[in-house]
Amino acid sequence: MIIREEHTVQTRSNRLLTLQADLVITGGGIAGCCAAITAARAGTKVVLVQDRPVLGGNASSEIRLWILGATSHLGNNNRWSREGGVIDEILIENLYRNKEGNPLILDTILLEKVLQESNITLLLNTVVYEVHKSSERSISSIRAFCSQNSTEYVLQAPFFCDASGDGIVSFLAGAAFRMGAESKEEFGEPLAPDNDYGELLGHSLYFYSKVAPQPVKFVAPAYALKDIKQLPRYKLLSPGVDGCRLWWIEYGGRRDTIYDTEQIKWELWRIVYGVWDYIKNSGNFEDVDHLTLEWVGAIPGKRESRRFEGHYMLTQQDVVNQQPFEDAVAFGGWALDLHPADGVYSHLPGCNQWHTKGVYQIPYRSFISRDIDNLFFAGRIISVSHVAFGSSRVMATCGLGAQAAGMAAALCVQHGMLPRQLMEKPCLHRLQQALSRAGQSIPGIPISRDENDPMRTALITTSSTLPLDEIPFDGPWMPLEEGAGQLLPFRKGTCYQFTIKVKAAQATTLHASLKVSGKPFNYTPDVTLETLAIPVQPGEQLLTLSFTAPLPETQYGFLLLTANPALQVQGSQWRYSGIVSVFNGKNKAVSNEGRQMAPEGSGVDSFEFWCPRRRPEGYNISMTVTPALEPYAPASLVNGFTRPYLGANAWVADPADQRPWVQLQWKAPQKLRALTLHFDTDFDHPLESSLMGHPEDVIPFCVRHYRIYDEHGTLIHEREDNYQTINHIVWDKPVKTSTLRIEIAHPAAFVPAGLFEIQCA
Template identity: 55%
Template sequence: MILEKYSSKKRAIKTITLITDLVVIGGGLSGVCAAITAARSGLKVALLQDRPVLGGNASSEVRLWSLGATSHMGNNNRWSREGGLINEILLENLKRNKEGNPLIFDTVLLEKVYEEKNITLLLNTAVYEAEKGADEKIKSVTGFCSQNSTKYIATAPLFCDASGDGIVAFLVGASFRMGAETREEFDEGFAPNIEDYGNLLGHSLYFYTKDLGKPVSYTAPSFAIKNAEELPRIKNYQLGDHGCKLWWVEHGGRLDTVHQSEDIKFELWRVVYGIWDYVKNSGKFPEAENLTLEWVGTIPGKRESRRFEGDFMLSQKDIVEQRDYYDAVAFGGWAMDLHPADGIYSELNSCTQWHGKGVYSIPYRCYYSKNIDNLFLAGRIISATHVAFGSSRVMLTCAHGAQAVGKAAAICIEEGLMPSDIASKEKIEKLQLALNRDGQSIPRLSLEDTDDLVAKAHIEASTTLEFKGFSPVDDWQTLKFGLAQMLPLKANETYSFECEVDASEATILGLQLKSSSACTHFTPDIIVDQKEIKLIQGKQKITFTTTKTQMQDHYSFFCLMKNEKVKVRLSDERITGLMTVENKINKAVSNFGRQDPPSDINVDSFEFWTPERRPKGKNIALQMTKALPVFGVDNLKNGNVRPNSNGNTNAWAAKIEDKKPRLVFNWKEKVNIKTITLFFDCDYDHALETTLMGHPEDSIPFVVADYQVKDGSGNILKQVKGNYQAINTIELEKAISTDKLIFEFVKKEAHIPVAVFKVSAYN
């Protein structure tokens, strides 16, 4: 029993002081990735999150699916899923949670943090105070945990604000922007008309429904709106839609999205319960008779508030032109996606999305404050204009950049530097190399890794695939849309393609070979050669032999143009770095087959050629007279861990009939090896949405599940079974001295050859 007598003095709250290397404020995907990356690099990290769960907008409190450059596979950004730690998290979630349960995703994130002994996690702890010294450095931040009535004072030489609203950056006086710039400031044609369109993107609130199998009545609370049928966006509602499919239930873009956030939330509650009253009681939705509300969000998904200024500010032209900078550390690829500020009450389209032709890189200089010396920025508050923010704000893009922050913090602590010091050309390559070793895949960046022993090895393979075509099966696809086989072709060479079609009547089929105008994207915006073929009724083989050649090595597109009278024969074979795409529509990301923006907004017009998700999206059963030698063992040395637009698969692949593929790495002299890393194909083109949307598999079928590693004497160094991750790092108990490494893989997928992107070995 505790009995404490009255005291005339004010009691002090329990206070705990934490001394760490890095304090991360905010436990969304960005804060989680920054904290884990830093902790794995040896730093002591404090992670302060003001909510009871991790994940931010991706958590079960909000239930928004996380997405990034893949854009629901609805744009031309091939093989663009974010790499490194966030990809590890997505693959883990796929294994456990392919149905997309947001509660399970909570546990995936919590486990990842829990397993890092270098992280002190403080949930339900809201930072409200920051102390700054005269030297423009933060000394400490103070937070309060409402659940254990404890005040925490966290001190460190480095801080990362990933809080969404930038609470710490704001408190210490860092320069920021809130709202839209004019067109003139950054020459951004897409900058909105503020009077009509507004300054900010609003909040959204989601709800789930459930079928109880019997009639359910509903009485709306008194605060619910009574005129839901008059909402301009009510036409977007479809019975059965729930969760983040209701993103258009948005409000607050003309309010202060920081200080009026609770007012915005209450208005969204009024709207949500009013919409449900309309659905249940208007008589216009008889199918809803057995439905009940299962869940309504208690905090809204916030899109935009403050954006803080770094030494570089990302803008529209960086996205549209895929500009590359010396200090690129991350990439984005979501559309420039702006919403009318009046949200649910707006007569305007729910959003306006304009895509770039490919992914764009994000400079490191966007990820730290230009005013506060020891402050990193992560998440949606990074240095970007309102227009560029429309793309960079999405969660996987934010998380990808946060990994760069975590790794940069480790270098700062190791070398006694401040964040801006890493931006020097002398230091940035160290950061970039460290990130790419972790699978970051910084676009169009090639760095020599002089410590990787594999660079000096001679590699032998049991077999190597030389691609000449796909084996046919009795499966045919009607050309409701143009269908293209993507192939890595060489400049100044001609090719011959043969495939089988079935015409319902005599018709003319258009064939094209398309390529891209630049090596920065996969958009087929150039017709290299074309031909029309007269078809008779029935099955027949057709041949397209090119007479013109493309100007550069590049992924190109053998296209069968739209003709609903024609079917083309398919194959069950799927091979790393090869895929089909269609000139189809994906309204979810404003893809109507092509985009033609207004001429004055400085955005490109082009066609969309996008993939179908498995089990669809099969390859064309085409044959080629000339083999494509694109899967050689030298690809294992080039440092890339996914296909890129300059026409490289970047993978070694065994022949499809090779059931026990083998790689042997030979050195002329013995080398000392302590760490071995393998990079497998996890289909970076597949969008791994975290919640609501399900997936056909619980692991990516291209990933090698079972294998073993041996030394030159045949000793087994590591045996792996049931792998589903893209990156496998093997830490040996002690370094070995050997002149040979042997990798023996088990082929499990009948129609998929074993493939590996990269193998690294370090002392």
């Protein structure tokens, strides 16, 4: 059938569709996705508007930056700090399907996660360009246009969340914002940059290369950079370095990072093709004849533009001092990471990363506009100073905070409230608990249980419990070329004795120390309780380390062995939840040189880094411990913590137990609709989403197979091949029973079965 229209003297209009929802989210990066999924699962009707053909923003195949946050490439002292909830679910799914780190696969995972939520309407390739307000302080609708289907949309909702990166909705709505750096005087931030360093972080654009079966020539385009020496760090270039490892190819910090983005992109293209011309044609590199470009980014990854003002602005001091907030809803842990505004053309280091001694809380007030009553912020536009932004801007942190915004919006919809009303104590508690139950793991805020919670009255018994009196002597020898240690959960007032096995090349002395963190919830060994010097004879031998200093608090502590090239210490094949070895090594990717030496007056701390090694390395140190640590009591299953914090917070079965089980028993039958199990997917593992790759597709601590039986021994649920952190089981009909038995198989040959938390409803 032909469609034909006669000439008209009037202009035509595109198709116009009006969509109504409870919440409209602009921006489909990691933050927008996490906010949308969180809100949708809480029963909220969401429209998610994304101006690109794929989801993921800087993590997508269009830009290809890996997702990172508080774990910082395993290069800081933030133990078990990977962000939880939806962002963890996405990263674990990506590990299972895509441990090699192909960003195209991550695209499919993000699209699948969003499309699986029936409460989400997804609009791709759709650009928001107009905001309408019903009053000075309230948005009524936004308008958007999709170039692919020539359709204009009017999106109406009582609540809006801006996760767009540049804050297009917040800007058009008139919300207060900042762009650039505050002075040192405004917030008293010593790290606030001066004009020479510059006030904005620039954009980056990456490329991938591959080896072709035949030689490939490269003729640079006319616009390519001709003189590679214009880049002060050009000597860092090599044929094997590509993708986001070239994060320092950065430009635009001296320009308007919103309105000048196209010009910034052209300069980055000029640089990238000049870099490739240098690699291929300079003659300074061998074995490049078969190298060819596989991909060059077409849009740059943005770091910084607008930051919007909420009811609180996070500052450097909040981050460094780990300021506690009554309205904490998320956490961060990436370094205060600021870059010179001249980027790749700067003679200064490509970044200045200043780490903190632990993770810090982010308050709810930083996610809501002080000017627009129905507007949430998510992603890098939240209410923080330029210096604090250096940490909060990274994608996993953005995703975690966005989950708080999404959950808050859902509660506002359910209870007919405005975002600022959630700052009131009873409402705030409801928000924090909803997040905690979804795996947010807000530092210091455990899951609490109301009087109707079945777990309050459940009698918990287990088939066995592992008493940690020994880490078996069955693993490889580990040279003490750098300091090594074991991080263990200790009890207050207890004095400990350890026996380890060493191998000495010559007569020498082993120097050992027992250390803790000054803040009990941290993992930075900045307080020395006692040091020992033990003579060692040549050959293999057992050494007993007897410490007389009692532990000041119930907290994690460090048994540390000083570097000694003449010594090796025996490791163990066994791995346990909440137990990890640490090493005083270096990780230059995150400015870790073994110790952070803070300049005088910088407002940051000096301290040592003691970090785990990535699997398959990272063996625990073999030892006996007297008295036994006993960190795995069944009571951990209901203490509200879903990861290590002050203690292991997990129940772990004895490895000799052939059929481990946990049993919940009530005096009267319960009607149970749902059961939620929190497993161990090693919250220490960073799970970078692209490029790096990982040695495994399932975290070895994670329980793969379990069965659930009722009081009659009837199997009411079975899960095989589990790999996710949180398993939420919902029965079609309520299960009426006075007993639940959860049989859990050991996940691996040298990893006993463990479980962090059980929730019933």
